[in-house]
Amino acid sequence: MSTVKLTVNGKAVSADVEDRTLLVHLLRDHLNLTGTHVGCDTSQCGACVVHIDGRAVKSCTVLAGQAAGSSVTTIEGIAKGDELHPMQAAFRDNHGLQCGYCTPGMIMSAIDIVHRHSGQLDEETVRQELEGNICRCTGYHNIVKAVLDAAGRMKVAQAAE
């Protein structure tokens, strides 16, 4: 057992966990942040994507101890109160989800994609960049539309800040 201290969604947290605990289980089972999903548990599907120090990672393939001292952002941490993050709003407006299982990971990956490309995105880039996130419902079409829509909204939001 070890005490793992880290920042999650802006709050300092501490949890006593077995050393073999994965970050996704620390989030879900110890911190009750069940928005982050476990899909494949083999680093393929991307349902577990969160940000560690601003970078999208698959939390099923990170030990909790590896995240100690880091700042983790999950799907629960991106809205401002009742106001959805522009990526969440774009997924809703573009019907970018059906069952919703992959959505938290899709949204966390998509925010990272927009940040890395400074908002300069085209459809082909979005499709390539989403290769680590699998959706079994939508055929990706509306997800790609949502990411492109959100890239524009995030630019506007950034300019306003």
Next chain:
Amino acid sequence: MHQTTYHRPSSVDEAASLFAKGSDAKYLAGGHTLIPVMKQRLASPSDVIDLGKIKELIGVEATGDGIVVKSATTHYDVASSETVRKAIPALAYLASLIGDPAVRHRGTIGGSLANNDPAADYPAAVLALGAIVKTNKRSISADDFFKGLFSTALEDGEIITAVSFPVQAKAGYAKFNHPASRFALTGVFVAKTPAGDVRVAATGASQSGVMRVGAIEAALKANWSAGAIDAVKISADGLLNDIHGTADYRANLVKVMAQRAVQAAG
């Protein structure tokens, strides 16, 4: 996953001494091979020693005639490094093809080389560019480093600290990736040295892991062009033969990827 004890040393020396104390210790860098293997219970190390936060193992430096990529540098940081892009763009390109974006944020060059997966990308670059693998004990030339499937010249407890890549006159990489895993079904890295020698390495093709391709090297030395490879015959002997592709198919891929790599190198 079985129980284990996690350690986060802050120096290479501390990591090596923790390893020596563990009954069955393993080093962890990005964790994108070791953690999946631990989940499958194919590995159950007593101690996991995290190299990923050791500052002396992270970063890229330009040297007079090449670049040094420290071992815990992630694929994303190699792919997006201006130093790498300027000196050896083919190496940055190769790093940008590994896995997916989230995997590239964690996986490291040192981890990839120490694991020496027969379908990994980095071994092809290290072998074709004639890189030197530096460890906490010695320097190992690329030709001596790779010893076959998941096997390297590394001794028990030895830590890769950096890889030193010489800048070559030309370098290119082309990969036919497996659409689900993004590993190389076959990938070929070609390089022409300033003296005119040619080194060609193929990954994903051989049953013994990354390999030099002598026939293509000879053809390109005589005539550096994709067309020069047309007449080369690649034997299917010893090549991987699995549900993803037959040995004959891979033999052809070695040629086609080499041609594309030459075109990419210019």
